[in-house]
Amino acid sequence: MNLRGISFLVSIAVRHLARRKRQTAVAVSGVAVGVGFFLAVSAMMIGSQNDFVEQLIEAAPHVIISDELRSPSPQPGTRRFGEGAVDLRGYKVRTEVRGIKGWQGIVEAANAVPGALASPSLTGGVTLRLGGHEEALAIVGVDPEVETKISTIEDQLRVGRLRDLETVQGGIIIGEELAARLGVKMGDIVAASTSSSKARSMRIVGLFRKGQAMISSNSGYVLLREAQSLLGRPFIINRIGIHLDDPYAAQEVAARLEQRFGYKAESWQERSSEFLSLLVTRNVIMYSVVSAILLVASFGIYTVVSTSVSDKRRDIAILRSIGFSERDLQLIFVLEGIMLAAIGVIFGWMLGYVLMEILASLRFPIAGEDESVPLDRSTRQYVIAAASSFIAGSVAAWLPARKAARVDPVDILRGAA
Amino acid sequence: MNPILEAHGLGRTLPGERPVVLVHDVELTIERGCFTTIVGPSGCGKSSLLYLLGMLDRPTAGSLLFEGRDMSGLSGDVLAQTRLARLGFVFQFHFLLPEFSALENVMIPMRRLGRLAPDEVRARGFALLAEMGLESKELKTPDKLSGGERQRVAIARALANDPALVLGDEPTGNLDSVSSARVVETLRRLAHEEGRAVVCVTHDLDIAALSDVRVEMLDGRVEKVTDQRAGR
Numbered sequence: 001m002n003l004r005g006i007s008f009l010v011s012i013a014v015r016h017l018a019r020r021k022r023q024t025a026v027a028v029s030g031v032a033v034g035v036g037f038f039l040a041v042s043a044m045m046i047g048s049q050n051d052f053v054e055q056l057i058e059a060a061p062h063v064i065i066s067d068e069l070r071s072p073s074p075q076p077g078t079r080r081f082g083e084g085a086v087d088l089r090g091y092k093v094r095t096e097v098r099g100i101k102g103w104q105g106i107v108e109a110a111n112a113v114p115g116a117l118a119s120p121s122l123t124g125g126v127t128l129r130l131g132g133h134e135e136a137l138a139i140v141g142v143d144p145e146v147e148t149k150i151s152t153i154e155d156q157l158r159v160g161r162l163r164d165l166e167t168v169q170g171g172i173i174i175g176e177e178l179a180a181r182l183g184v185k186m187g188d189i190v191a192a193s194t195s196s197s198k199a200r201s202m203r204i205v206g207l208f209r210k211g212q213a214m215i216s217s218n219s220g221y222v223l224l225r226e227a228q229s230l231l232g233r234p235f236i237i238n239r240i241g242i243h244l245d246d247p248y249a250a251q252e253v254a255a256r257l258e259q260r261f262g263y264k265a266e267s268w269q270e271r272s273s274e275f276l277s278l279l280v281t282r283n284v285i286m287y288s289v290v291s292a293i294l295l296v297a298s299f300g301i302y303t304v305v306s307t308s309v310s311d312k313r314r315d316i317a318i319l320r321s322i323g324f325s326e327r328d329l330q331l332i333f334v335l336e337g338i339m340l341a342a343i344g345v346i347f348g349w350m351l352g353y354v355l356m357e358i359l360a361s362l363r364f365p366i367a368g369e370d371e372s373v374p375l376d377r378s379t380r381q382y383v384i385a386a387a388s389s390f391i392a393g394s395v396a397a398w399l400p401a402r403k404a405a406r407v408d409p410v411d412i413l414r415g416a417a
Numbered sequence: 418m419n420p421i422l423e424a425h426g427l428g429r430t431l432p433g434e435r436p437v438v439l440v441h442d443v444e445l446t447i448e449r450g451c452f453t454t455i456v457g458p459s460g461c462g463k464s465s466l467l468y469l470l471g472m473l474d475r476p477t478a479g480s481l482l483f484e485g486r487d488m489s490g491l492s493g494d495v496l497a498q499t500r501l502a503r504l505g506f507v508f509q510f511h512f513l514l515p516e517f518s519a520l521e522n523v524m525i526p527m528r529r530l531g532r533l534a535p536d537e538v539r540a541r542g543f544a545l546l547a548e549m550g551l552e553s554k555e556l557k558t559p560d561k562l563s564g565g566e567r568q569r570v571a572i573a574r575a576l577a578n579d580p581a582l583v584l585g586d587e588p589t590g591n592l593d594s595v596s597s598a599r600v601v602e603t604l605r606r607l608a609h610e611e612g613r614a615v616v617c618v619t620h621d622l623d624i625a626a627l628s629d630v631r632v633e634m635l636d637g638r639v640e641k642v643t644d645q646r647a648g649r
Binding site: 004015018317321325326328409410414 | 464465468471473474493494497498499500501502504506508512513514515516517525526528529530531535574578586
């Protein structure tokens with residue numbers, strides 16, 4: 001059939017729908033409500049998910065290489081007699097200095113990956129002491145210049161800047177809550193000590209905002225050199241954080257580095273696999289609810305097309321006698337369903353847009369901050385909503401449309417005569 | 418003889434526990450330029466035969482040659498296309514689509530065939546309605562037309578794609594005598610002046626008397642074929 005023929009079938013379908021305005025309106029609003037709420041709900045779900053994943057990704061470096069091994073290195077005996085049964089007794093393990101050996105090479109290799117930037121750091125435990133008050137603290141020694149480029153730490157600071165560590169002798173950045181517990185504020189001096197060294201004075205040069213899930217309230221940042229000397233581990237680092245331009249390449253980059261250097265390299269996906277699987281469940285729930293809404297909407301379309309077919313049996317017979325084929329008739333009624341879906345999608349888009357505007361204007365006080373609902377307003381959701389409505393509409397119309405194709409014109413014509 | 422349609426041993430039986438024979442073993446030739454009527458008592462199979470000749474129904478026996486081509490066994494789409502391009506139907510009830518104006522009803526077959534440009538379709542629609550004496554009624558919907566007018570719109574629609582064969586199922590059955598005479602005159606003109614083959618089922622013996630060939634049916638069989646043209 002040519003284009004003129006098809007456009008004519010469309011015009012017949014339009015006439016049929018125009019004749020039954022109320023039913024058409026009901027079916028259209030069913031689709032519109034389905035599409036509108038799908039857009040609003042998915043914008044919220046995906047928005048909050050993106051927000052959450054972004055936090056997961058940006059809270060810590062995308063890949064973290066630590067001075068751990070996933071499995072202990074095999075004993076020389078087992079290595080020598082790989083196939084045999086080796087029984088080792090009374091051996092002593094040499095105490096090794098912990099830390100990443102040859103870390104300069106790893107940093108270099110990591111920096112060689114396109115879009116990657118590596119920052120070496122040393123973490124260790126210290127005790128902060130002020131008066132009679134003691135607080136355990138995990139300190140992270142970093143190079144502020146590189147660290148600001150690979151993490152969002154800078155954004156988490158209430159006051160001060162990471163670079164201040166470089167300019168202040170013995171500078172330290174700790175969390176607001178910890179500072180409150182210790183009763184210190186910006187510029188105050190606290191004593192820091194480890195089990196192996198004597199106390200040293202540190203000056204607070206910055207405070208982290210509270211309620212940052214990804215930064216423990218009991219961690220603090222110091223200069224890498226400072227950490228090395230405080231912990232008594234000069235020239236040693238035990239963590240390399242790697243930032244990637246494409247966070248989703250983290251798994252692959254981590255696997256490659258781990259294979260090459262042997263140290264455990266963890267991607268953000270690995271670190272947060274439980275969270276990610278939780279998100280999958282959330283998505284499954286969301287899409288099932290939305291499918292149910294669209295299913296209900298398609299019942300409306302089914303009803304309209306089905307009654308249209310039974311009402312138009314005489315017209316079907318006339319059109320068949322004129323020379324319309326079974327397929328033409330089927331197409332007319334499928335087109336009715338598609339048109340209902342199309343009009344519904346347009347109204348649904350408008351409804352969804354309005355709902356999203358409303359959601360976007362809402363403000364919630366969370367942890368003292370005025371938060372808005374994170375919304376994902378990408379066109380992808382509009383396309384998904386439209387596509388699923390069209391599919392639901394076509395199927396819902398196709399079922400009764402088959403009946404239209406099966407109408408035997410002779411039965412009708414004979415009956416009318 | 419200038420045959421357009423030939424039926425050989427044509428039969429139609431409704432299947433079922435007790436099969437019903439609608440049409441049995443019909444031998445019939447329809448000629449171009451000839452007005453043929455099929456007459457017979459109610460239930461004798463006149464309409465069933467007409468639907469078979471019009472390819473709306475499929476025969477269960479025999480064969481049908483249209484313009485020399487055997488139509489039995491062709492797909493529904495091919496038959497539909499043939500009906501669209503070569504055949505025109507007129508029924509007892511006007512059978513116009515209620516949502517469409519007279520003009521639009523006439524345009525339906527042309528628009529479905531898609532051979533003419535939209536403005537040509539429109540022009541031909543107006544011309545056909547004018548030919549049927551329906552000027553100024555073009556934009557009226559069927560419910561605003563009289564019975565005779567509707568039937569003339571239906572004839573105009575049947576002629577839309579310039580069919581070679583026009584089939585009528587009691588086309589005057591529902592009309593008063595004046596309208597009826599006008600319709601019959603039109604059908605005769607289609608045959609004699611335009612060279613189309615016209616076949617009409619009727620129970621009106623006056624109309625049968627005006628036709629060129631009269632086919633008498635009884636119990637699904639063709640009893641008698643009378644050529645009423647002078648000199649034959």
